[in-house]
Structures are given as C-alpha cells and as structure tokens.
Amino acid sequence: MPELPEVETTLRGISPHLLNQKIEQVLVRHWQLRWPVPAELPSLLKGREVLGLRRRAKYLIVSFDDGHLILHLGMSGRLRLVDHGTPAQKHDHLDFQISSGKILRYTDPRRFGAVLWTEDAIDQHPLFRHLGPEPLTTELDGDYLFQRSRGRRMAVKSFVMDSTVVVGVGNIYANEALFLAGIRPGKAAGRITRTQYVRLAEQIKIVLAKAIAAGGTTLRDFLGSDGKPGYFKQELFVYGRGGEACLQCQALLKTKRLAQRATVYCANCQH
DNA sequence: ACGAAGCCCTGCAAGC
DNA sequence: TGCTTGCAGGGCTTCG
Numbered sequence: 001m002p003e004l005p006e007v008e009t010t011l012r013g014i015s016p017h018l019l020n021q022k023i024e025q026v027l028v029r030h031w032q033l034r035w036p037v038p039a040e041l042p043s044l045l046k047g048r049e050v051l052g053l054r055r056r057a058k059y060l061i062v063s064f065d066d067g068h069l070i071l072h073l074g075m076s077g078r079l080r081l082v083d084h085g086t087p088a089q090k091h092d093h094l095d096f097q098i099s100s101g102k103i104l105r106y107t108d109p110r111r112f113g114a115v116l117w118t119e120d121a122i123d124q125h126p127l128f129r130h131l132g133p134e135p136l137t138t139e140l141d142g143d144y145l146f147q148r149s150r151g152r153r154m155a156v157k158s159f160v161m162d163s164t165v166v167v168g169v170g171n172i173y174a175n176e177a178l179f180l181a182g183i184r185p186g187k188a189a190g191r192i193t194r195t196q197y198v199r200l201a202e203q204i205k206i207v208l209a210k211a212i213a214a215g216g217t218t219l220r221d222f223l224g225s226d227g228k229p230g231y232f233k234q235e236l237f238v239y240g241r242g243g244e245a246c247l248q249c250q251a252l253l254k255t256k257r258l259a260q261r262a263t264v265y266c267a268n269c270q271h
Numbered sequence: 272a273c274g275a276a277g278c279c280c281t282g283c284a285a286g287c
Numbered sequence: 288t289g290c291t292t293g294c295a296g297g298g299c300t301t302c303g
Contacts, residue, residue, distance in 0.1 A: 002297095003297095033279095034279065034280090034297090034298085034299085058297075058298095072297085072298090073297095074279095074280090074297065075281095075295080075297060076280090076281075076296090091281085108280095109281055109282070110279085110280045110281050110295095110296085111280055111281080112279070112280065112281095112296075112297060112298085113297095127298095127299085152274095153273085153274080154273080158274085158275095161298095163297090163298070170296090171295095171296070171297085259275070259276085260275090260276075260277090261295095261296075262295075262296085
C-alpha cells in the first residue's frame with residue numbers, strides 16, 4: 001500500500017533511469033484502472049523525451065514538452081524498471097519502453113491506481129487544484145492546522161487525512177502521528193488545541209521523513225525483479241497492533257473504525 | 272459548506 | 288480441501 005514515502009521512494013528510484021530518455025513505445029495490456037487509460041496515450045508518448053519527474057501528493061508526474069503523464073499507485077500499485085524481454089505477469093498493466101533498453105512497468109492488482117495525460121499546467125488540473133500543502137514543507141505547521149480546523153466537527157484523524165487540508169497523510173501515518181502526538185483520533189478537529197496541533201504537525205513530518213529514509217535504503221531494488229520498497233514496519237507503534245500492548249504504557253491498544261478506516265490508539269497515552 | 276457513505280478492485284484470512 | 292464471506296484501503300463522487 002503505497003503511501004507518500006513509498007511514492008517518494010519510487011520517484012527517486014526511477015528518476016535517474018528516465019530523465020532525458022525517450023519513450024520508444026507504450027504497451028497497454030489493461031485499460032481499465034480507476035479511470036480508463038487514455039486511448040491516445042501510446043501515440044502521444046511515442047518518441048517523446050522525459051524532461052522532468054516529480055511528486056505531488058501521492059501522484060507521480062512525468063513531464064514532456066507538451067504535457068504531463070500522471071501516475072497514481074492506488075493501494076497496490078508498483079512501478080519497476082525491468083529489462084527488455086522480461087515476461088509480463090498477471091497484473092502488469094502498462095509497459096513504457098524507454099530508449100535505454102529498459103522498460104518501466106506499471107503493476108496494480110487492485111487497479112485503484114491511475115495513468116492519465118494532461119496538457120494543462122499541473123496545478124490547474126482538476127485532481128490537483130484543491131490539494132492542500134505538502135506535509136514536508138514549512139507550509140504545514142501547527143498554526144496552519146489550528147486555523148484550518150476551527151469549527152470543524154470531523155474527527156481529527158479524518159481531518160489530517162483530508163487532502164484539501166494536507167496531502168500525503170495516509171491511514172498508517174495518521175495513526176502513528178496521532179499516537180506520537182498523544183491525541184485521540186476520534187476527537188473533533190475543532191477541539192484540538194494549538195499546542196496539540198504543533199505536536200501533531202511535527203510528528204507527521206518526523207514519521208514521513210523516517211519512512212522515506214527507510215525506503216531509501218532499498219532504492220537499488222527498483223532495478224531488480226522483486227522491487228519491494230523498504231518498509232519500516234518495525235517502527236510502527238499502533239498501526240496493525242490493535243489489542244496488543246502499548247509500547248509506551250503496556251495498556252491494550254483500542255481499535256475502532258473512523259470514516260471506514262481502521263483506527264488504533266492507546267486510551268491511556270492519547271487524550 | 273460540511274460530513275458521512277458509496278464505490279472501484281483483488282488478494283488474503285478466517286470460517287464453515 | 289474447497290468453498291464462501293469479510294475485510295483491507297486512496298480518494299474521488301454522491302448524497303443528506
């Protein structure tokens with residue numbers, strides 16, 4: 001389940017292999033992702049040079065002289081570089097054959113991901129227009145969260161997972177950051193104090209930065225066949241640990257569903 | 272404007 | 288063992 005750190009790790013892994021390379025051919029084996037892959041994508045990309053790559057939220061953006069390829073990995077998506085001739089497996093939906101001889105292969109069993117094309121400026125695209133700030137910039141801080149949350153009755157966990165508030169805080173990291181900040185996930189966003197939001201903003205940054213650093217240790221895998229991103233499961237305090245002992249106080253961690261998402265917290269450490 | 276629910280999809284685990 | 292059922296989840300979309 002690629003969250004922001006995994007997307008960032010993917011970006012860093014594929015960038016050196018794609019930048020300034022030409023797309024020789026695009027092969028689409030399965031067109032039906034979250035939205036259909038644009039029918040004209042292969043002809044649009046053929047022969048075009050990659051001029052830049054970047055990440056916005058959990059989207060990867062590959063830029064060409066007259067447009068941008070937008071990639072989203074959804075829940076189960078993966079991008080890898082494989083050698084030409086590597087047999088495609090069941091869920092290998094797209095191949096981007098590049099001039100170096102490698103293939104950038106898009107895999108996504110659950111097909112929650114997306115592969116789109118736009119000729120608009122990225123910030124004007126409907127998917128990007130309403131996005132909040134990146135979490136790892138100074139735009140996200142306690143004051144910002146405090147201001148944005150006034151009057152909001154939504155649970156604070158749902159609030160920080162709202163991409164119009166701040167992007168890239170998925171379920172795992174929302175759970176972790178709230179634990180580390182000592183805040184109950186179900187508490188109304190508008191009732192969290194400024195001081196608590198300062199802590200929360202800090203912990204969001206720390207948790208994401210640590211995960212990116214962990215992913216970064218296995219960057220070379222992106223050239224291999226198993227391409228799994230480095231995870232940092234061993235550092236998770238609450239996610240996936242419902243019913244187990246809190247690592248700080250030994251109380252049993254509680255589980256509840258908040259906006260359809262598994263939520264785990266320590267009733268003793270989080271208030 | 273806000274908040275909650277619905278939906279897309281497959282793999283996996285649990286239950287019978 | 289082989290089926291069925293339930294759940295997981297990002298995030299856009301729809302509904303109240």
